Amino acid sequence: MGLIQVPRRRFLQLSGLSSISLLLGGCAFSVFEGIAGKAFEPLNQSIEELLLNPQKPVPEFPASQIEPDALIINTFDFTPQIDPVAFRLKVNGEVNNPLSLSMADIQQMPLSSMTIRHVCVEGWAAIVQWGGIQLREIVSLAQPKANVRYAYFKSADGYYESWDIASALHPQTLMAYQKNSQPLSVENGAPLRLASPIKLGYKQSKWVTNITLVSDLLPYKGYWEDQGYEWFAGL
Ligand SMILES: Nc1nc2c(c(=O)[nH]1)N[C@H]1C(S)=C(S)[C@@H](COP(=O)(O)O)O[C@H]1N2
Numbered sequence: 001m002g003l004i005q006v007p008r009r010r011f012l013q014l015s016g017l018s019s020i021s022l023l024l025g026g027c028a029f030s031v032f033e034g035i036a037g038k039a040f041e042p043l044n045q046s047i048e049e050l051l052l053n054p055q056k057p058v059p060e061f062p063a064s065q066i067e068p069d070a071l072i073i074n075t076f077d078f079t080p081q082i083d084p085v086a087f088r089l090k091v092n093g094e095v096n097n098p099l100s101l102s103m104a105d106i107q108q109m110p111l112s113s114m115t116i117r118h119v120c121v122e123g124w125a126a127i128v129q130w131g132g133i134q135l136r137e138i139v140s141l142a143q144p145k146a147n148v149r150y151a152y153f154k155s156a157d158g159y160y161e162s163w164d165i166a167s168a169l170h171p172q173t174l175m176a177y178q179k180n181s182q183p184l185s186v187e188n189g190a191p192l193r194l195a196s197p198i199k200l201g202y203k204q205s206k207w208v209t210n211i212t213l214v215s216d217l218l219p220y221k222g223y224w225e226d227q228g229y230e231w232f233a234g235l
Pocket residue numbers: 071072073074075076077119120121155156157159187188189201202203204205206207
């Protein structure tokens with residue numbers, strides 16, 4: 001039962017902190033660092049090491065605990081309509097092999113499925129099953145350079161996010177195209193969205209069109225982060 005209690009307790013701490021960081025901006029970062037603890041360690045690991053040695057998976061929930069109605073649609077502005085046939089996921093930046101992948105390309109790669117808890121700072125959570133391709137598969141296909149430390153995600157609605165590379169390469173960080181064993185709906189981010197049990201909901205970009213691998217964070221970090229929300233946002 002620790003499986004359920006730990007994320008819930010963390011969630012309460014995090015939601016408190018999110019309002020603090022909203023008030024104090026960057027000043028709350030050191031407070032958060034203490035709570036996040038070892039979550040910060042992987043930031044120092046090289047990308048080669050991370051690709052070679054996958055990190056430990058987070059325990060999952062049995063499929064019987066999926067809460068089909070609990071995932072609330074949360075979209076800051078509008079729902080972009082993307083033609084899934086014309087769609088290409090672009091992967092570029094500090095890579096030796098830039099990619100432009102169709103959904104057919106992506107769906108030919110191994111399908112990973114996981115049942116995890118999605119946690120939104122607005123005060124709700126939902127156990128969801130996501131299916132898709134591990135982001136680490138896509139990143140390794142792009143042949144990242146040794147200096148890569150962050151991934152930027154651009155979405156079709158103007159949303160943007162940045163992640164530390166360790167979290168992006170976690171085995172349960174997926175580019176998902178299925179929800180609860182069904183094709184992903186447009187509202188939930190079709191054709192492709194981020195899904196991961198190790199980050200808060202706002203890190204999990206829907207309608208991702210571009211992934212850019214970089215060595216340093218840019219002055220803009222994420223849609224909510226640039227308005228004061230915490231950047232690492234680990235669970
Ligand atoms: N492109 C994009 N991605 C996004 C958002 C958004 O507004 N635009 N909202 C985020 C937030 S705050 C949450 S909680 C989840 C919600 O996912 P859902 O709408 O599929 O439940 O999407 C995240 N990803």
